[in-house]
Amino acid sequence: MTILVTGAAGFIGMHVAEALLGAGRRVVGIDNMNDYYEVGLKEARLARLTDYENFTFHKVDIADRAAFAAALEVYTDITEVVHLAAQAGVRHSLTHPFDYADANVTGFLTILEYCRSLRKLDHLVYASSSSVYGANNELPYSVSQATDRPVSLYAATKKANELMAYSYAHLYGLPLTGLRFFTVYGPWGRPDMAYWLFTDKIVKGEPVQIYNHGDMMRDFTYIDDVVSGVLSVLAHPPVETAAGPAHRVYNIGNNKPEKLLDFVAVIEKSLGLEAQRELLPMQPGDVKETFADIDPIRRDVGYEPVTSLKEGLPKFVEWYQDYSKD
Structure with a gap:
């Protein structure tokens, strides 16, 4: 059977x-190839996929219902x-x-209606996304906790996706699972993410902007671990029970938050260069710490x-240096 992967030219989608x-699966990929970050990177990711005979790609915006259906x-x-x-990025949501x-929202509704058809x-x-936890200060973040205080529009749209999915599972019996990703990093990553921005600035000798004066922690999750989680979840669809419809939500994280300054230090060591650190106040829409409780996904799938960060970040740095040569 064929599987549809949307966002196929994106970081997680490509992997x-x-x-x-x-x-050996047959995959149909969808992506609108927008210019939120360099399209050339998306094209390079896509080129890896088009080497497979069992891959077909369509450049389509999921918010365009007619084009998607066609x-x-x-x-x-x-x-x-x-x-x-999806449109990613917390800070971008403040201006766009x-x-x-x-x-x-509209794009996700297109997907739900397609699945219903x-x-x-x-x-x-x-x-x-882990951003749905918003102003929650109870750590680690657990899927049983309330997520009704988003601190960015991006987070609000992701929470809306979970509510929309629940309603479709309830109304139409669709088996649906949402994954709250925690700061995914690795080769072929996104240029707007901290690991790429820091690496790029250190190489160029430019100041690295570190928010909240470095007093931040993140549950960094390596891309291979994320892919393993996605495929394991895919193979275990939820079922309707007396407790509710066939809808589940899981955290996908590393279950080990790391200090932001330690994160910078690993990049410095991998590059053999020292960062110029510019310590700044907290950015609007940001949170101080993320920490994923992964017991439910560990138990179920x-x-x-x-x-570890010390294993994964050098792999990204090595890829970045090779990619930057082209």
């Missing part, structure tokens, strides 16, 4: 699609969907709010992250 293709109408054997397409309404849906796995 998930490649893992599925390598396992692109997928020829595929009659799609039974699984991994929905990773309608991008988030279009991609993350399928003759048989085995599972929809969709991307949520056997998810177990294995990559």
Whole structure:
């Protein structure tokens, strides 16, 4: 059977699609290739996927219902969907709010309606975010905690996705699972993320902007561990029970928060260079610390992250140096 992967030219999307293709699955990829960050990076990721004979790609905006339907109408054997397409970035949502309404709300509704139209849906796995925990100060973040205090529009749209998915699971019996990703990093990552920005500035000898004067911690999660989690979840669709519909939400994190300044130190060591540190106040929409409770996903699907920051960050730095040469 064919699997649909949205956001296939994105960071997580490319890695998930490649893992599925390598396992012999037929994958249809969707991405609008927008210019939120350099399109050339997305094209390079996509080039890796197009080397596989069992991959087909369509450049489509999921908020464009007509174009989405036209692109997928020829595929009659799609039974699984991994929905990773979204407008990402907390800070970008402060200045471009309608991008988030279009991609993350209208676009997600397009995906839900598509899944409802399928003759048989085995599972929809969709991307949520650790940002939904917002102003919650209870650590570690657990899926049983309230998530009704978002501190950014991006977070609000991701919480909206979870509520929308719950309603579709309840109304139509669709098996749906949301994944709250915690600061994913690694090769082929996003240029707007701290690990890329810090590495780039250190190499160029420019000041590294460190917010909240460095008093921050993040549950950094290596991309290979994330892919392992996504595929394990995909293979275990939820079922309706007396407690509720076939909808689940899990954290995907490393279950080990790291100090931001230690994070910078690992990059410095990997590069053999010292950063010029510019300590700044907290940014609007940001949170001081993230820490994922992964007991539910560990219990239900056997998810177990294995990559430490000291192992994963040097792999990103090595990839960054090779990619920057081109």
